[in-house]
Amino acid sequence: MNRRSFLLAVSAGSGVRSLTCALPPQNKITVLYNDHSVVLDKIRPDPKGAGDLWIRAADLPAVNEFHVKPEGACRADTCIPISKDLKSGDWFNLSGFSRKIHQSVVSDSGVWSLGEIPVLRGEFYGSRIAPDCAVPDRKGKMVHLSDFKGKKVMIVTWASW
Numbered sequence: 001m002n003r004r005s006f007l008l009a010v011s012a013g014s015g016v017r018s019l020t021c022a023l024p025p026q027n028k029i030t031v032l033y034n035d036h037s038v039v040l041d042k043i044r045p046d047p048k049g050a051g052d053l054w055i056r057a058a059d060l061p062a063v064n065e066f067h068v069k070p071e072g073a074c075r076a077d078t079c080i081p082i083s084k085d086l087k088s089g090d091w092f093n094l095s096g097f098s099r100k101i102h103q104s105v106v107s108d109s110g111v112w113s114l115g116e117i118p119v120l121r122g123e124f125y126g127s128r129i130a131p132d133c134a135v136p137d138r139k140g141k142m143v144h145l146s147d148f149k150g151k152k153v154m155i156v157t158w159a160s161w
Contacts, residue, residue: 030052031094032065033114038062044091051113057092064114069091130155 030054031038040063043105044054057068066073080101086093086127095112104115133147145153 028110030111031114032057032111033064046093047088051095052093053095053107054088054091055086055094056090059092060092060094063094064117073097 009073028039028041029043030042038059040055040059042059046052046054055063060066060068060073064075066075066080068074068081068082068087072079074080080097082097082100086096086100094114095105095107098114103115103117106113130145132144134142134144135142145155
């Protein structure tokens with residue numbers, strides 16, 4: 001709606017209670033996730049009008065490394081079942097999926113920012129590589145786990161509570 005149409009609508013109707021301006025469809029959006037950005041040139045308007053972000057399922061791996069499979073949205077060895085309302089033909093409801101996995105999402109002016117995925121928070125566990133740590137030995141000398149790189153190490157911990 002241009003300015004002239006807007007002014008005519010406002011001045012013409014005392015019975016006009018609300019005016020909805022439809023924004024022109026966006027051709028491109030940017031999705032930010034995990035320190036990288038992806039520009040998507042094809043998005044679909046939300047069929048329910050809720051403002052959800054519908055992208056092509058083929059674009060999902062570029063956004064967050066998930067692939068849509070018959071068993072759900074999968075990334076490495078983690079698969080999350082998806083309901084029928086999250087997929088429609090070749091389209092995938094990215095913001096609906098984010099709500100399902102409790103991932104924070106903010107959007108403004110064609111930029112969507114996705115937060116950390118809680119389900120994948122401990123990815124280093126799958127690699128079986130422990131983060132480096134340092135503890136004193138019996139004589140008080142600091143010993144770093146990285147000093148034993150390439151060797152098998154057993155760490156025994158306990159707590160008094």
